[in-house]
Amino acid sequence: MMPIDKEKLIKRFVSYVTIDTESDPESNTTPSTEKQWVLAHKLVEELKEMGMSNVTIDDNAYIMATLPSNVDYDVPAIGFISHFDTTPDFTGKDVKPQIIENYDGKDIILNAEEDIVLSPAYFEDLLQYKGQTIITTDGTTLLGADDKAGITEIMEAMKYLLAHPEIEHGDIKVGFTPDEEIGRGAHKFDVEKFGAEWAYTMDGSQIGELEYENFNAAGAVVTIKGKIVHPGYAKGKMVNSMYIAQDYINSLPRLETPEHTSDREGFFHLYQMNGKVEETKLQYIIRDHDKEHFEARKAIMQQVANDLNEQLEQIAITVDVKDQYFNMREHIEPVMHIVDIAKEAMETLGIQPLIKPIRGGTDGSQLSFMGLPCPNIFAGGHNFHGRYEYVPVESMMKAVQVIVTVAELTAKRYI
Incomplete structure (x- = not known):
């Protein structure tokens, strides 16, 4: 030896x-x-x-x-x-x-x-x-x-x-x-x-x-736009981006996060959030060993935004996904x-x-x-x-x- x-x-x-x-x-x-x-x-x-x-x-x-x-x-x-x-x-x-x-x-x-x-x-x-x-x-x-x-x-x-x-x-x-x-x-x-x-x-x-x-890896920045007005006169006018951000977060699979996965299981990971009434940004990483599942995860993030935008009847949420490595x-x-x-x-x-x-x-x-x-x-x-x-x-x-x-x-x- x-x-x-x-x-x-x-x-x-x-x-x-x-x-x-x-x-x-x-x-x-x-x-x-x-x-x-x-x-x-x-x-x-x-x-x-x-x-x-x-x-x-x-x-x-x-x-x-x-x-x-x-x-x-x-x-x-x-x-x-x-x-x-x-x-x-x-x-x-x-x-x-x-x-x-x-x-x-x-x-x-x-x-x-x-x-x-x-x-x-x-x-x-x-x-x-x-x-x-x-x-x-x-x-x-x-x-x-x-x-x-x-x-x-x-x-x-x-x-x-x-x-x-x-x-x-x-x-x-x-x-x-x-x-x-x-x-x-x-x-x-x-x-x-x-x-x-x-x-x-x-x-x-x-x-x-x-x-x-x-992992196959990507980063995603989710930007939510709101409207700020005086809170005393906000009824029917204010749109609080932080509440919409909460809806977005809760629409992703809750158990597909780092703390609930292991081995070859992929995840969505929200690692940073910065918000005010008028704008909130969510920063995610997306990970999966399987290439098809990886592509599906990226598509899910966009689909959640599309569904919420449809409910809001406006484009309030945009998703920017960038691949990192494979x-x-x-x-x-x-x-x-x-x-x-x-x-x-x-x-x-x-x-x-x-x-x-x-x-x-x-x-x-x-x-x-x-x-x-x-x-x-x-x-x-x-x-x-x-x-x-x-x-x-x-x-x-x-x-x-x-x-x-x-x-x-x-x-x-x-x-």
């Missing part, structure tokens, strides 16, 4: 998560926030210092590097990709990681002053990691394991391969991207420059996850050997592969449609996008070993 330096891995991870890299969906720049450049430049310097070749960073902060082949026969170039931004769903400023050694299976006090507790009574997955080292937040920020755990694992794997030239491998490409959390991580990724035949995003959750299908399964299935290699790597290391659909999206989805087939491998974290996020260090160490083993197995297939 390949030894991974636990303390150095922790030190690297902490150095990344304590840099604020929150992305901003309202920005039109790439990266969407200036602060993402801080970690981007740090990663470039570290890649150069460890001895990686062709280390580049472009004007949009996309980072690429190569670990050259050490065999004298042709092996397809493969890649490993992670993103360095964190979600705007919850603050990533002033992250203060807490390291819990030899976790005892009981409640973890994240913040005594604010009575914030990470409890296995609610988050049952914690019990899988009894006896392990767990890194948590202090309850006031997210942690940033999504996806700085993935970056840490790729960096540690490259360092390990550089230190162990006896492990045979072909060209290995490394890519780090901004703005994945706002759906733009692959938008300006230069697939041709990257030069890999296929790649893996290290962006999954619990140990063993291996995913090659994801299920990468159709681009992975023709090259399933790339999933088989990752599966074999896990099994070689005694990890039970958990092959399941992603209830979300990754850079790998868009990259697959751009010509770079890109399944997703676990990075180890749990409870992303909030104060209860945590990552077991042992899972990160296993992820490093998976990367190394994938590289080794790929080379062996082409002897």
